[in-house]
Amino acid sequence: MPSPLQKARQDPESMKARILAAARRIFGRFGFHGATTRIIAQEVGIDISTLYYHWGDKNDLYQAVIYDISDDLGRQLARVEKKIHGRPLAERLDIALGMMTDYLFEHPEVSNLILLRYFSKTRAELTWDHKVPEFASGIARSMGLAGEDGPVSTEAKMRVMGMMMAIYNFVAGEEFLRSMLDTDQETYRSQAKQTLRFLLIPAFVQDQEQRRGSAPADDT
Template sequence: MATPLEKARKDPESMKARILHIARRFFGEYGYHGTTTRMIAKEAGIDISTLHYHWGDKKDLYEAVIVDINKDLGQKLMALEKRIHGLPLDQRMAIAIDAMTDYLFKFPEVSNLVLFHYFSKTRDALDLRVPEFTADIARSMGLTRDRKTTSPRAKIEVLAVMNAIHNFISGEKFFRPIVNLNRKDYISIVKETLKFVLIGSFVEREKKQKSS
């Protein structure tokens, strides 16, 4: 039994998918209240009633968008975990940072929406449970001793790492003029900096733990 979202994800040519795709970008840039159904419909070259026909009301569409980007993100993380599994920590982190920044700079609305979802409230009470990746990433980073539970500390560390990445993607419009770089140079300096700031501490700690 295919949900509407699954249908739209499978056939990216369909109007339903088209709307979803545009909605991702708009909700990502302007947030939930900053985006109007008319903006999305206009960009898609359709009437708002067509939008409502496919997705129900605004809230439904927004929820579909959030679920959609979380699916993408989850898939990306799973693929990445496979790729880095077994490597030493510094390489694992370096590869992960490279891959994630590349991916997110290609689909910046993912970072935008994740951060929006973290940081801002909506007047309309929308209850959507998003999948929780922190525990999986913590495991992948080797931050969990126990296989079952993940300590608060480990989760907070994961959030610090993930957010550091998202920030530079979502903040590009604001940060790039500050550093006065073109997109390409911005991306590469962001990668360097993320690796510099994030990797050192974890690798050092692992060293100490192993020697003791």
Template sequence: MSKALRELRSDGEATRARILEAAGELFAAAGFAETTSKAIAARAGVDLASINYHFGGRGGLYQAVLIEAHRRFVDLADLRELALSAVPAADKLKRLIGQIVQQTTDDAGGWHLAVLVAEILAPSSHAQVLFQSEIPSKASYLNSILAELTGIPEDDPALLRCAISTVAPCILLLIGRRGVPGPVQELRKVPYGDLVDHLHRYAIGGLEAIGREYAGARAARSRKRRK
């Protein structure tokens, strides 16, 4: 690759990143419907054609922002490294919960959190891109941790229920960033270490109970087949 081509590609990547960051900040502040391409272009210091060139329009840009927001919330490489590590499964889950709690209770946070909260509370058709690009691969690593804890195969529907039950409190904490009054705000005031310990113990207790139930049912089926 020639030097001129490398520089052109580098400039293009920098422009794309600048547009993405500007769009993320504006979408977080005003939402997708109220944020115009013109406002994004002005904030990023580019022309409107650059948005169309890099993202195919405002809708494509918003999808890119959603993907980037999800990546900042849970990084696939970090999750993969955690899931494949030699750390005991219970400790893996605690580390993951700790990472999520740290983000959801940090009042500073970043635009990615506001964008995700808005999409959770009022899902748009653009959210489907997350189920196509981000969520499946991350869910597979979470499932591997939960399977190790429960003894339930990763393709068993029972493990999906376990995953939803484990993640739900963290999503609730994320929604609590909107400042809606109620018990979630009291929960967010709990010291970080105490909150992580509580959520971890609660999750482990439920997962172990489901695992015992699953093992018991499997043993009962095995005995029945032998008769």
């Protein structure tokens, strides 16, 4: 039998799925404490008790949202990995950055929710999902920062996390940065992508060149 989340995903028109989608937006915009079950229900256009009927209490709904975006993100990362497999590093980075920023700009609540979870604490105890470490290790491997199997160094994980967080920043911070820079959406998004390329690619490329110099490794 399918889990509640799978069920909600199967039919995006179902009430469960519509509530989940609204919850993503509202939790993403205001954070856990800033979002209220009333606002979410209002966003869907239903009574508040219908929401409770489908999802249990606020914590349960929030957990479902976190799980849902985490799942989405995993899929997207898999898509990226498939696309960049076998290419040289600079190209891998270029494509990966482009695909990830495009994806995240289309689902802004993902970046928001992830960053809010990284940075701010909730007064209710909520269990962590442990997918992030796996994600980070996966990315590190597909970037050639670690062997295809075996452990990934802390150093590599931190570099990957720094890169991911930088992307989230420009997506989640769009409203703020745009008001600061006074640009329209299209310009901003294109410039954000460019800035990310500027900031992140040279570090990894240069690192690879140096490692190649001292200990030659094969790179397609």
